[in-house]
Amino acid sequence: MRILKLIGLGVAILLIVAVGSVYGASEYAARRTHAYTPSAVRAAVGPEAVARDGRLAVVYGCTGCHGPQLHGQEWQDDAMHGRLWTANLTRAMPNYTDAQLVAAIREGVRHDGRGLWGMPSEGYIEVTDAEMADLLAWLRTHQPAGAETPTTRFGPLGRLNIFRRESKTSPAWVTEARANPAFDAGPAFAHGRHLAATLCSECHGSNLKGQPGFTPDLLMAASYDAAGFSSFMRTGVAADGKEKGLMTEVARERLVHLSDQEVADLYAYLRKRAEEAP
Numbered sequence: 001m002r003i004l005k006l007i008g009l010g011v012a013i014l015l016i017v018a019v020g021s022v023y024g025a026s027e028y029a030a031r032r033t034h035a036y037t038p039s040a041v042r043a044a045v046g047p048e049a050v051a052r053d054g055r056l057a058v059v060y061g062c063t064g065c066h067g068p069q070l071h072g073q074e075w076q077d078d079a080m081h082g083r084l085w086t087a088n089l090t091r092a093m094p095n096y097t098d099a100q101l102v103a104a105i106r107e108g109v110r111h112d113g114r115g116l117w118g119m120p121s122e123g124y125i126e127v128t129d130a131e132m133a134d135l136l137a138w139l140r141t142h143q144p145a146g147a148e149t150p151t152t153r154f155g156p157l158g159r160l161n162i163f164r165r166e167s168k169t170s171p172a173w174v175t176e177a178r179a180n181p182a183f184d185a186g187p188a189f190a191h192g193r194h195l196a197a198t199l200c201s202e203c204h205g206s207n208l209k210g211q212p213g214f215t216p217d218l219l220m221a222a223s224y225d226a227a228g229f230s231s232f233m234r235t236g237v238a239a240d241g242k243e244k245g246l247m248t249e250v251a252r253e254r255l256v257h258l259s260d261q262e263v264a265d266l267y268a269y270l271r272k273r274a275e276e277a278p
């Protein structure tokens with residue numbers, strides 16, 4: 001009997017240590033603060049800037065996740081994983097200086113220095129200062145409105161995923177993306193590369209090599225001819241005549257707003273990358 005009690009005690013202690021480590025590691029990830037590069041970018045002024053970048057906010061997916069009015073929406077809410085809403089940006093923005101907004105978008109750092117969760121900053125590291133100035137101009141036209149979004153909460157499975165480093169804060173993903181840039185095909189293809197790095201990397205990976213079980217390597221684009229690629233970007237119907245789930249939504253909601261020149265530059269870069277990337 002005594003030995004059984006000892007084993008029971010041992011198991012109980014192990015459990016407490018395990019739960020404590022998972023809790024500790026996830027709290028650390030959530031609470032630690034991150035330094036960011038202070039940016040000199042300020043919101044551009046004038047109606048042209050606002051007009052230019054209402055479009056970028058759609059193409060970059062801000063309105064897709066934060067909602068057409070930027071009031072935020074439920075992203076995940078279940079007892080096991082936890083609760084995460086995309087922020088109501090109209091209410092969050094007054095807490096941010098322009099430089100802090102740039103840091104939130106490009107580096108995933110909240111105004112208080114903590115890392116954001118689920119904000120795909122790893123896809124925005126290559127947004128240029130000029131684009132950022134226009135984007136801020138448009139964002140700043142929104143006055144606080146709509147309900148406060150509920151605070152983030154972590155469930156036990158959510159904490160376990162953080163402990164196992166499957167779930168990470170945006171600054172951690174940004175660090176990974178910076179170490180894995182998209183293939184550089186030289187100045188003639190720089191614009192196409194910029195479009196791929198800012199429009200496709202969120203899902204196809206910073207190096208465009210795809211994410212196992214989610215997205216293919218963008219080498220796949222080279223199997224399309226120019227007309228087929230353009231039609232896929234506009235209609236979401238792939239070369240095989242089929243719709244492709246999330247990719248089809250991205251085409252219809254975001255990529256449909258690209259100009260013919262942008263689609264052509266994107267295609268030229270992806271073809272070149274397929275020929276030359278190691």
Ligand code: HEC
Nearest residue numbers: 060061062065075085086087092104105116117118119120
């Ligand atoms: C895939 C969905 C997604 C996309 C696309 C996205 N966001 Fe976010 N964003 C989120 C989530 C989720 C949060 C909440 C993070 C948190 O609270 O930890 C967030 C948080 C933010 C915050 C911080 C708000 C706060 O409460 O402090 C800012 C600023 C922001 N996003 C701006 C943008 C802008 C600008 C764009 C487009 C360039 C964009 N987001 C695109 C999901 C997204």
Ligand code: HEC
Nearest residue numbers: 199200202203214215216220221238239244245246247250
């Ligand atoms: C929000 C996520 C997301 C973004 C952003 C995104 N994709 Fe995709 N893409 C997907 C997913 C998911 C698939 C796999 C779809 C399937 O096979 O059901 C996919 C598949 C593809 C395919 C393969 C189609 C086929 O014939 O099977 C191509 C080509 C492609 N994407 C190109 C692009 C390009 C180019 C961009 C940027 C301009 C882009 N995607 C941006 C999610 C995304």
